[in-house]
Amino acid sequence: MTTLTTDPTTDPASSLTTGLPGLVAHFARTTPDALAVTDGETFLTYAELAVQARAFARVLRDRGVRPGAAVGVLLPHSVPLVVTQLAVWWAGGHYVPLDADYPAPRIATMLETAGAVLTVGDKDLVEAAGIPGDRTLPPPARAAEHAGDDVPAPAEDTYAPDAVAYVMFTSGSTGQPKGVAVTHQGIARLAHRPEYVTLTPRDRVLFHSPVTFDAAAFEVWAPLANGAAVAVSTADRLSPAGLARDAERLGATVTVLTTALFHHLAARRSPLFGVLRGVLVGGEALSAQHARSVLDAHPWLELVNGYGPTEATTFATAHRVTDADCDAPPPIGHPIAGTTAYVMDEHGQPVAPGVRGELWLGGPRLALGYVGQPDRTAESFVGHPTAGRLYRTGDVVSARPDGTLDFHGRTDDQIKVRGFRIEPGEIEHALRGHTGVADAAVVVQRPAPDDARLVAFVVREGGGDGAAAGAATLRAHLEGRLPAHLVPNAWAFVDALPMTGVGKVDRRALAGRAVEGGGEPDGGPEDGNPPAAADGLSPLQQVVADLWSQALGHPVDDPEADFIALGGHSLLALCVVEDLREDLGVEMSLADFFAAPTVAAQAAHVERALLHLHEDPGAPGDGPAASTASEDLR
Structure with missing residues (x-):
């Protein structure tokens, strides 16, 4: 059988038996004073990290955490977050990362599916998520106040290779998220002495990805598995300009970027690339044009195109991109860190x-499967008569004569939008749960090469109060159930969904169907009245409307126009935020942007900021730095 694989005899992690907790303990003994974690204000050495994590592990054990137990972690990017995850391992459990921006029902489903016995979280976050107080625990103290405590180590630092390290949830086509059980050997082999990217004890890896995004596991554990440092970006929501400032402030040298964010930064010639030595990109097909432009401007940069599903522990293949690769779409490379790959x-x-x-993947880094979903696990993880246990990715690839893999798309309806893996079936299932919806289909449309938008085509239910349900009602319905990246950006209402000759929804036809802006405007059919006529725009409103038009790709001339209703999302919002900063010197956070989502409201915000700048020319505007596209991709 033709196989593309790393050589197990040269795999640097082949003899790794202690897992990542053992590696951290090793560095705590051999380089105790080396920096392990910092957010720019708190600095923990490896010795301090080990002491704090073991102290908190004792607290977790006192609260009933035992080997095999799941522990939810609902914390912002912070030093205590890193301490907590390590402590859960030292207590014998595995952690379940949670996003505070997810709707409470979604968080409850994740905790129930994972069987979490406890959730570590900030008081306001766990209360907002509706988690019972008797099943929560506050995080460890932020300061290194336990650094001098004499906390005994566990009896041993050896971890069963196939024990669960963490459960990462992805979109599920059945309407429920899938909890992927990643093993200790899976993450340890990925992180320890990676052959696919340069990582030395002198490096600092920027930890900025959402904790529920599997890149976050690399950002935390790759540095700690190699004696390097985690550079924690504590301001979770930064503009790309702020991301560069944060990387420089923290002394970061390596980062992971979603492909969509990389394209955005490349198009705007971000100074971030001038700060870093290494960049790993993944999530979608990499643009040769953007890769070449970054390498031309920063020839020293190690640019790695990574590919891999969560089921194969983040990165399964990788390729260091050179200028020669940019005459065509860059390849996704060869298998890494013990992975085997077959094109079937x-x-x-x-x-x-x-x-x-x-592409079918194998090797010791495959996840155990989907928690509580044996049928789905059996469908995706199959036993091959000669290759052993393999994961069917659903991705279409081809192999060059030297084994290098090229990516060509999907075999099913699964899509990638701004780095997030999305099963349209999950969104469609939620839509059909509304009384006003008879049927629905969700597809991705690309109005521009660097812009992917989810579009929902909805067949209304005839008769009843729900018959007039429009975009605003259905968007609110989904926002109460799904993460922001699963809520469509545009809506269209149709009499029937087009079908193929074999009776399936013709998604290709829907993807090519024109949708004006964000589809049906909010407030239109909802009340049976036509939208109000556009009022005249003030000069400042016209500036905002022009920036919106440039970002959205269609004219905006109504002061009450809503950015999300017109098809906007966070990556496009970042374009507006950056243009406001560059053109007018006004800083606007994404929180402020989406809290004032109309042209008129944003113009009023800009006016206040300009008045503030006039009164205090040294002020940076009246808002904090905006969000990274990888953090809140709506």
Whole structure:
């Protein structure tokens, strides 16, 4: 059988038995004074990190955490977050990262699915999530106040390779998120002495990705597995300009970026690339044009195009991109860190080099499966008669004669939007749960090469109070159930969904169907009245409207126009935020942007900021730095 694989005899993690907790303990003994974690204000050495984590592990054990127990973690990016995750491991459990921006029902489903016995979280976050107080625990203290305590180490630092390290949730086509059980050997082999990117004890890896995004696992554990430091970006929501400032402030040298964010930063010639030595990019197909522009401007930069599903522990293949790769779409490279890869036909047989087929992955870094979903696990993780246990990715690839893999798309309806893996079926299932919806289909449309938008095509239910349900009602329905990145950016209401000859929804036809702006405007069919006529724009409103028009790709001339209703999302909002800063010197956070989502409201915000700047020319505006696109991609 033709296989593309790393050589296990040279795999640096092949003899790793202590897992990541053991590696941290090793560095705490051998380089105790080396920096392990910092947010720019708090600095923990490896010795201090080990002491704090073991002290908190004792607290967790006192609260009933035992080997195999799941512990929810609901904390912002912070030093205590890193301490907590390590402490959960030393207590014998595995952690479940949670996002405070998720709706409370979603968080409850994640905790129930994972079987969490306890959730560590800030008081206001756990209360907002509706988690019972008797099942919560505050995080460890932020200061290194326990650094001098004599806390005994666990009996041993050896971890069963196939024990669960963490459960990461992804979108599920059945309407429920899928909890992927990643093992200790999976994350340890990925992180320890990576051959696919340069990482030395002198490096600092920027921890900025959402904790529920699997890149975050690399950002925390790769530095700690190699004696390097985690540079914690505590302001979770930064503008790309703020991201560069934060990287410089923290002395970061390596980072992971979603492909969409990388494209955005490249197009705007971000100074971030001038700060870093290494960048890993992943999540979607990499633009050759943007890769070349970054490498031309920063020839020293190590740019790695990574590929991998959560089920194979973040990165399964990788390729260091050079200028020579940029005459065509850059490849996703060769398998890394013990992964095996096979390009198969529909019968599970290998295809010849150059022939397209489905990518099946194997090796010791495969996840155990989906928590509580044995049928879904059996569908995706299959036993092959000669290759052993393999994961069917659903991705279409081809292999070059030297084994380098090229990516060509999907075999199913799953899509990637701004780095997030999205199962349209999950959104469609939630939409059909509304009384006003008879049927629905969700597709991705790309009005521009660097802009991907979710579009919902809805068939209304005839009769009843729900018959007039429009975009505003359905958006609110979804926002109460799904994360922001699963809420469509545009809406269209149709009499029936187009079908293929075999009776399936014709998603290709829907993807090519024109949708004006964000689809049906809020407030239109909801009340049976046509939208109000646009009022005249003030000069400042016209400036905002022009920036919106440039970002959205269509004219905006109504002061009451709503950015989200017109098809906007966080990455496009960042364009407006940055243009306001560059053109007018006004800082606006994304929180402020979405709290004042109309042209008129944003113009009023800009006016207040300009008055503040006039009164105090040295002020940076009246808002904090805005969000990274990778943190809150609506």
